[in-house]
Amino acid sequence: MEQTLTISIQDYLKNIYELTENGESASTNALASKLNVKPASVTGMMQKLASAKPALVEYQKHQGVTLTDDGKKAALEVIRHHRLLEAWLVQTLGYSWDEVHAEAEKLEHVISEDFERRIAAAMGHPLRDPHGELIPTADLQMPLDDSTPLSSLRASQSGIIQYVKTADSELLKHFETLGLIPEAELEVTGYSPFDHNLTIKIGRKSIVLGLNITSKIYVKES
Amino acid sequence: MEQTLTISIQDYLKNIYELTENGESASTNALASKLNVKPASVTGMMQKLASAKPALVEYQKHQGVTLTDDGKKAALEVIRHHRLLEAWLVQTLGYSWDEVHAEAEKLEHVISEDFERRIAAAMGHPLRDPHGELIPTADLQMPLDDSTPLSSLRASQSGIIQYVKTADSELLKHFETLGLIPEAELEVTGYSPFDHNLTIKIGRKSIVLGLNITSKIYVKES
């Protein structure tokens, strides 16, 4: 159970984790488009991961996949690497939050456990990455997330941004411009049922945000 | 000329560079044992690198290989990454000089040019890595090395250690114990012609070193 998994496999597992966080299984197509790979390639890899010893995914034809406990551990290991690296790149090398993702994406697969421990310790064991996302603990537990998408709030509800869920650096720059960053407080002042736009007050400004944005901002209601 | 070379190719080029620093060409066998690969695999890769456009090596059957200018640039890029990373790991994460090599060996292939620039700047553009080895400049020139192996000194000659050339962590720990580190001053007090042992005085101690050690310590005569 302690062989080193290939970079491809690590990426598959990480992406399956993200697609199954909601409890549903990950479809072949969803995985394929997330991984920039053809569906046929995903099927092949799922068959392989399902019949690995120990199995890393639970797979049934046409039913999508979920992670086994072993698969989840492996996924959380990669995610911990990724998020610690992002935090470290920002803190020690002055990367901005829209620049870190690509670099961390490559480094996550090659750092040693020793390196992981050293940067975690150097930063005082941070709980969140620069986007506010929770960092799996050293023993590979994902901390509880008590936030909800901003898109689920309605007029008069207010909250504090916990994290933004995107790797799109243009969108991240946009978020920053608008002050939509972790810890920021906001209040929903309006909701447009047809296009799902929300009007929110943040700082002293009032802005209108579409679902494509509000679904990527996670807040803790207050 | 700016495609990204595979990790394997980067490793081949780096090792060819090291084997040809003395001016000679690198033999198939030498390369194979350095890369932990079979000679047949080396031949295959040399044919590929020689016929790449642009060619990365100059290769003639049974004659060994040398790097073309393009190949040398690529090799120096990897070596610059490696040595900057070693320096960075030691300076910011407290790695010891016997621990850094393996980590840098993996990271060297995946960091971006941006990352390279950032760590170089953060350290004030260091000239040498933790072992004292010269770091290729940002424009990929290898600085002139004015040192010679300790093994070439004889009684009454003295020098200052410039660098130690080994990746063996046990040997590095041994060097450290003996004070055989960059900047250290030493004097040769004796030479045994049959086994090539040198007696040297370093600090207030006198020690006898075999060729296997003295050939890996590079000094500037003083």
Added chain:
DNA sequence: AAATAAATTTAGTCAAGACTAAATTTAAAG
């Protein structure tokens, strides 16, 4: 229930980079 569309799987191919075994070339000795 049949037809169509969408999602998924199967089958067969390809490139990279390793390997083994056999053939060949060069170098060293007699």
Added chain:
DNA sequence: CTTTAAATTTAGTCTTGACTAAATTTATTT
């Protein structure tokens, strides 16, 4: 010059992880 050993190359195989095209399964409409 011939033999033998060592180094190197050739030929053919394997694994990984992609791909395309075709077949199949599931979901949606009429």
